[in-house]
Amino acid sequence: MSRWRDALSLLCRLGVGAVFLYACIDKLAHPAAFAQNIANYRLVPMALLHPFAWLMPVAEAVVAVALICGWQRRGALILAAAMLLVFMVAIAAALIRNLDISCGCFDTGNGHAVGRDLLIRDVVLLLVALLPFALRSDRWSLDAARRHER
Amino acid sequence: MTATTRTRRVHPTPVTEALRLVGAILAVGIVTWLVRPDRLPLRADAEFYALDLPAPLVSVDEARAAYDEGRHVFIDTRPEATLANAIPGAFVIRAASFAADLDAVREFIFPEDPLILYGEGSPVPVGDVAVLFQARGHTDVRILQGGLEAWRAAGGPVANPGGATP
Numbered sequence: 001m002s003r004w005r006d007a008l009s010l011l012c013r014l015g016v017g018a019v020f021l022y023a024c025i026d027k028l029a030h031p032a033a034f035a036q037n038i039a040n041y042r043l044v045p046m047a048l049l050h051p052f053a054w055l056m057p058v059a060e061a062v063v064a065v066a067l068i069c070g071w072q073r074r075g076a077l078i079l080a081a082a083m084l085l086v087f088m089v090a091i092a093a094a095l096i097r098n099l100d101i102s103c104g105c106f107d108t109g110n111g112h113a114v115g116r117d118l119l120i121r122d123v124v125l126l127l128v129a130l131l132p133f134a135l136r137s138d139r140w141s142l143d144a145a146r147r148h149e150r
Numbered sequence: 151m152t153a154t155t156r157t158r159r160v161h162p163t164p165v166t167e168a169l170r171l172v173g174a175i176l177a178v179g180i181v182t183w184l185v186r187p188d189r190l191p192l193r194a195d196a197e198f199y200a201l202d203l204p205a206p207l208v209s210v211d212e213a214r215a216a217y218d219e220g221r222h223v224f225i226d227t228r229p230e231a232t233l234a235n236a237i238p239g240a241f242v243i244r245a246a247s248f249a250a251d252l253d254a255v256r257e258f259i260f261p262e263d264p265l266i267l268y269g270e271g272s273p274v275p276v277g278d279v280a281v282l283f284q285a286r287g288h289t290d291v292r293i294l295q296g297g298l299e300a301w302r303a304a305g306g307p308v309a310n311p312g313g314a315t316p
Contacts, residue, residue: 031190
């Protein structure tokens with residue numbers, strides 16, 4: 001297994017992990033504002049709105065830490081990809097319905113307006129999250145370190 | 151058997167890893183929800199987000215000021231439309247019998263009149279009546295936040311609206 005594969009796989013993990021980590025900070029700090037952001041999409045039923053708004057930034061944080069450390073590496077990549085897909089569906093649904101709303105991606109207060117550029121950004125992130133599966137390298141990850149221990 | 155178990159432990163499938171992470175997410179989510187003082191209530195208050203309302207909300211305080219001023223027309227939209235315990239002077243106009251109810255009081259309500267619609271509590275069913283008013287060309291339609299319940303709780307006057315006019 002060549003070294004560039006290991007390095008690229010690590011870079012992908014760190015990249016997606018850093019984006020998720022940055023994304024969760026403001027949401028964790030302002031849960032009520034984030035709930036309003038989600039409500040604006042008009043996709044999540046009222047009964048699930050608060051649990052969803054509470055768990056989404058936690059999920060981003062856990063996945064980010066897992067990606068950066070390389071703990072449960074492939075599971076974290078799958079969850080990151082799944083979350084990106086959910087974000088893309090939400091953004092696309094907002095675009096189709098011409099909702100003029102803030103995306104709530106990184107900033108709960110005065111965020112970027114929902115637009116096509118966000119879809120493109122998420123597609124790129126999704127590809128980056130899936131690339132390590134093709135590279136088949138888990139060097140420099142907690143998973144690999146623990147396996148060597150055994 | 152032992153070999154299988156060992157292999158599984160060393161090489162969990164990606165799905166197993168993802169499920170472990172979901173478990174971690176739920177655990178962290180529940181713990182932070184229990185610990186954080188600014189936790190969100192488990193159930194969101196539809197009224198707070200007021201998303202699907204076709205008309206803006208008006209607070210009880212504002213509505214009472216408008217009532218005292220006497221310029222606004224109050225509309226009781228409760229489906230059961232009991233004539234008792236309503237805001238004095240309100241007209242009973244319900245979604246199910248909108249056209250007939252409105253025709254009965256046509257000479258008292260004009261499209262330019264500022265309207266305040268109310269229900270028992272939730273503004274969501276009141277929204278249906280607001281849409282019907284808007285379709286008839288009424289432009290100043292608002293919904294009483296918290297409905298009659300909030301109005302009563304704030305000490306707003308309540309009476310029998312039968313036959314009364316604003």
